[in-house]
Amino acid sequence: MKDLSLTDMLDKEDVTAMIIVAKKKAGLTWAGIAESIGMSPVWTHSACMGMNAFSAEKAAALVALLDLPAEAAAVLEESPTKVWEQTVPTDPCIYRLYEIVGVYGPTIKALIHEEFGDGIMSAIDFDMSVTRVPSEKGDRVKVEMSGKYLAYNAW
Amino acid sequence: MKDLSLTDMLDKEDVTAMIIVAKKKAGLTWAGIAESIGMSPVWTHSACMGMNAFSAEKAAALVALLDLPAEAAAVLEESPTKVWEQTVPTDPCIYRLYEIVGVYGPTIKALIHEEFGDGIMSAIDFDMSVTRVPSEKGDRVKVEMSGKYLAYNAW
Amino acid sequence: MKDLSLTDMLDKEDVTAMIIVAKKKAGLTWAGIAESIGMSPVWTHSACMGMNAFSAEKAAALVALLDLPAEAAAVLEESPTKVWEQTVPTDPCIYRLYEIVGVYGPTIKALIHEEFGDGIMSAIDFDMSVTRVPSEKGDRVKVEMSGKYLAYNAW
Amino acid sequence: MKDLSLTDMLDKEDVTAMIIVAKKKAGLTWAGIAESIGMSPVWTHSACMGMNAFSAEKAAALVALLDLPAEAAAVLEESPTKVWEQTVPTDPCIYRLYEIVGVYGPTIKALIHEEFGDGIMSAIDFDMSVTRVPSEKGDRVKVEMSGKYLAYNAW
Amino acid sequence: MKDLSLTDMLDKEDVTAMIIVAKKKAGLTWAGIAESIGMSPVWTHSACMGMNAFSAEKAAALVALLDLPAEAAAVLEESPTKVWEQTVPTDPCIYRLYEIVGVYGPTIKALIHEEFGDGIMSAIDFDMSVTRVPSEKGDRVKVEMSGKYLAYNAW
Amino acid sequence: MKDLSLTDMLDKEDVTAMIIVAKKKAGLTWAGIAESIGMSPVWTHSACMGMNAFSAEKAAALVALLDLPAEAAAVLEESPTKVWEQTVPTDPCIYRLYEIVGVYGPTIKALIHEEFGDGIMSAIDFDMSVTRVPSEKGDRVKVEMSGKYLAYNAW
Amino acid sequence: MKDLSLTDMLDKEDVTAMIIVAKKKAGLTWAGIAESIGMSPVWTHSACMGMNAFSAEKAAALVALLDLPAEAAAVLEESPTKVWEQTVPTDPCIYRLYEIVGVYGPTIKALIHEEFGDGIMSAIDFDMSVTRVPSEKGDRVKVEMSGKYLAYNAW
């Protein structure tokens, strides 16, 4: 324990703070960072927030792009413990998503059962995109989710 | 009050129960009902569950298709009060959607702000589809949401 | 709607009540019912409680074994909506399991990450057994769970 | 109070932080640490997290292995106060275990009553293992729990 | 299912209601009932409330004493699912006990650890009495609890 | 405010921390401290935890025994504000007590009403002991509570 | 059980409903009922709501005054289980009292400690009145509470 340095104590929260400052200083966007490291914007942002784990290769790419301390790479590769504090999110932008789950959750469930059988859409073998769709009545946000169908096991 | 009949007291919960029984007896699917009345499966199921209001024309079509009592039409046209009892849904299929909001909600928010500015995706001027995507590693559930971008007002 | 019979309205809760009465009258055990229909005791009990869906074949076997009304079979085959009312279970036998998740949950997570990588044990592609292990210091309950490892997707 | 040193104030949280840093620097795994001190991986990790108490012998072994300050040993031997902050865990890996308790808790209870009588599986006289089971359809996580059966007293 | 009688559907709540009425009509006390069936008042009341399971012998004694329907005996012998609805009890008499746990819980824990080691007092291998202690300054309620010490397992 | 010293700011939490360190350094037990100051172990521990107020005499005795700063005495004499953060305690040793209140609370209430009338056991005019009872089948923890009976007033 | 009549099943909720109807039909006020039975309005209303127990004499007086069934008297004499469902009351008139406890609770506590020592105001040996105080700026509601001071025991 005698040779303990500051960077031995880095955790995902520290590295997220470093990323936010470095991104602002560099004038980058999340879409730009994502393109630079060859991943999608959704995954890149969530992993930078500490909600997903980087591969060694992608961690190295991010450290290089943003000039982070070398010790940050190992932290980026760690499996995160995913915690959200608000059972019901208060931010209006996020609450609308919660509301959609409340209103349409039983419908998504019913249509999965009708089309696939007794099972669920995985949130682990999962990907998502957020894009802009131009429209004359006002542009629209398009959120596309894709998760593997997992059938319940009977034994 | 003297000429009060049973159907004067019908509410959305009663009509939902009627629809479920009639659907089972007729051997219909939600997709089939939706096609018959010319609406999407997601909207049709949620409206049958009492989570959306029918237009007069669509209410009449559903009543005819499922041979519901005539009084059901007015109930289908009423604006629903949308209530869900579980703050955190326990059903695994619906919970996975809640989990996605917990894990990726801040990411969707950040990408909307980056792409559109300070605002949200509407959950009112909104539509959604659920489809099956074949895949060699196991078919996938695709959920597509589209909501109008609403910018915050400053005054 | 004119030919609506009582059994059109049967739901999983009704069928569970029928099963419990029939089991008591027949003097059967859960292990015995499970053996009769060729499934495990854990799955059989949970499906009888309305927490899992029967295949057509197994539903027919249960209906025959317990002399249930024919309409119960379709109900047994429906995909259940899994609801538990108590966020923290009060029954001491079930609470101990909740306590184990509280105390050892982070440990199971850490060992999965160490052995497999960033992912989870599936609760869908999952099976479980409960057995008795004789011991001189007092017999022990053995609970064995097995779930497919699911790796987080990066995209 | 005049000769109070820093290590007089060490608590379990401090020692856990020391262990995590020392483990990372030494390039050890939990399984490796467990083997070195002659305990199981599950127990070792939970005790290092401050969720179980070390015997004097095992505390000395861990302090030696990881080169911790000598004062850490007494802290490792203290009886922990076991606290978890999230009534419903949000991390997906841990939530799946909570979900299993919600779905299968009443089943485990029913099978214990059927096999043993009116009682519970102890969470105190208890042990657990987490292992990898190879499978062609994807390797599986196996969790085995064993707790002493405790019969309710009547008096 | 054809020969289903009312008493096939009896559950513990029904039998508790029968006991309360029968006790009132017979002018019995809990202490008197307990003495008649040869058990303690605490256990007898809690078992009559559906919080503990009767042995066959004691169930028969209670059925005879209170002239309950014969079918009640089997219900009394069932293992109960122990549920309390109020996380914090509002009744002042019960709340005071909750308050004692809040104020003195950590103290009881510390003294158990000091006297016995790392473990708990069992709430399963447990008994309790409530008695009156005369005192010049006003009589006192004495509650005595006794539970087996269970040491934490290390493995 | 000009002559404000550090010890002017001492609160009960600070003094509790001092006591814990001093007790460890002195190699004392709670039972030993209690005997030295002439109070019971339960009261002594709870008062040291800041859950009860010392008399001037007992505060002086504790300060002398543990060589605490003189200013600690006034803090020990203050009436505490009794706060517990967890509505349902998670520590297994304390949870068992909460469970006992949930399972047996209505029984204790019923027996008090039967024996004394409409009233409660005071948690203020109250004392408690925790002792070890040897037993061949494993030693037992005995918890004895005594509180004054308080009758409800009618006016 | 053979001679079970409806009134054997009366509980406090039933009797409260009877009182409310009878009071309305008789055109009585709570103050008038209280005067008739020789008790205070606060106690009388709370006891009629099932929140306090009648003496035999007062129960007989109320039964006579309101022409209740004879069996109601025994129910009025039972010790109530005091339950309120809303942790935070929503009715504005009751919420204001909750708010007063939130804002002034610590002040009442501090002044009790300053005036009496370490103890509380009893809510059991307690009485209360609600009266109207004329005032030119608008009449005022006066609530007077009186509870016995109970000193904490040290042992």
Added chain:
Amino acid sequence: MKDLSLTDMLDKEDVTAMIIVAKKKAGLTWAGIAESIGMSPVWTHSACMGMNAFSAEKAAALVALLDLPAEAAAVLEESPTKVWEQTVPTDPCIYRLYEIVGVYGPTIKALIHEEFGDGIMSAIDFDMSVTRVPSEKGDRVKVEMSGKYLAYNAW
């Protein structure tokens, strides 16, 4: 921002801490402070705790009496944001008040409606006192509240 001093950052919490220390050093009581500044003890304590706002005159008087920094006066005059963290207070002295609201809240409401009409007792145009009432059976705490009656508006 260049000339920012420490006292610019003072908030009500800081000033409360100063008051508590100054009061202890000066050996004052709340009743004594109240008398010195010409206000009641209840209002004085609650305002010192940051739960009410001082007039300029009273703030100056308190600052002079306790020799607080001059900048504290402006803080004492600010309108407070009244926050209490515990929905249900755990301190026994404050909990008893909460219990009184739970048990007698509906009664106070009923008597206000009977005496005044449809309205409430104001918690804003409100005052309160806490006094000691000698009694042979033990002194009593008297709490008197007075709030303006506010009638509901109809429009």
Added chain:
Amino acid sequence: MKDLSLTDMLDKEDVTAMIIVAKKKAGLTWAGIAESIGMSPVWTHSACMGMNAFSAEKAAALVALLDLPAEAAAVLEESPTKVWEQTVPTDPCIYRLYEIVGVYGPTIKALIHEEFGDGIMSAIDFDMSVTRVPSEKGDRVKVEMSGKYLAYNAW
């Protein structure tokens, strides 16, 4: 109790149900009902929902307009107990109002303090209107609230 009729048992919930049916059968709107009885639409709807009390004159007018049973009038005149079950409303239309309180509540408070002093806007001496404001970019909902300013009392 011998001459108890059904209408003696009417409560506000029953009368609300009668009003809703009668309104539908008569083809009336809330604005129309309000105009007929000479009150505002907001007050009329809330009072019909059981959230406000009618004067005798207005109750008679409503009973006549909707041909309600005569006994309904007394119920309409009773002071309501205002209860809402959802701490956070789920219906999107009502949630938006809750969100406005969350986002702008501290702002409304600050501006009231700046303009009026230390006090609040009354929710009792209060009125409100909801109107439609035509706009080229889409019509707007206008909600106007007016409540008497109440200054905090100091005493």
Added chain:
Amino acid sequence: MKDLSLTDMLDKEDVTAMIIVAKKKAGLTWAGIAESIGMSPVWTHSACMGMNAFSAEKAAALVALLDLPAEAAAVLEESPTKVWEQTVPTDPCIYRLYEIVGVYGPTIKALIHEEFGDGIMSAIDFDMSVTRVPSEKGDRVKVEMSGKYLAYNAW
């Protein structure tokens, strides 16, 4: 990361604290600040609290007016994450608004549906004012809200 300065780490909470101090030192009001930067008082206060985003122009105006560090401007322009910690606000001034939503929320919903159809009042395309209305019976607070009507989409 080498040239990281303090102001790189500024977040909205820091800037809010700066604004409050600067406002106090400058002797400004919220109304005055709003007028200076050409926005409304409601929007200005909420944006200064970090609940709304400034345009570049308005951020520059505020920084100049209050002599804030230049780096504050970029922070003021960021899209906020809107968080409120108290599900039910305790401050009486804000609670009254919550109470209004509880009491009148369903009424506002019903009148919107009657006047506009199935939809909501937007909380995003939204503005609000708070003004003083003189009245002989005591001045009144007027809160006016205006939000765009959004109709539910059917698809």
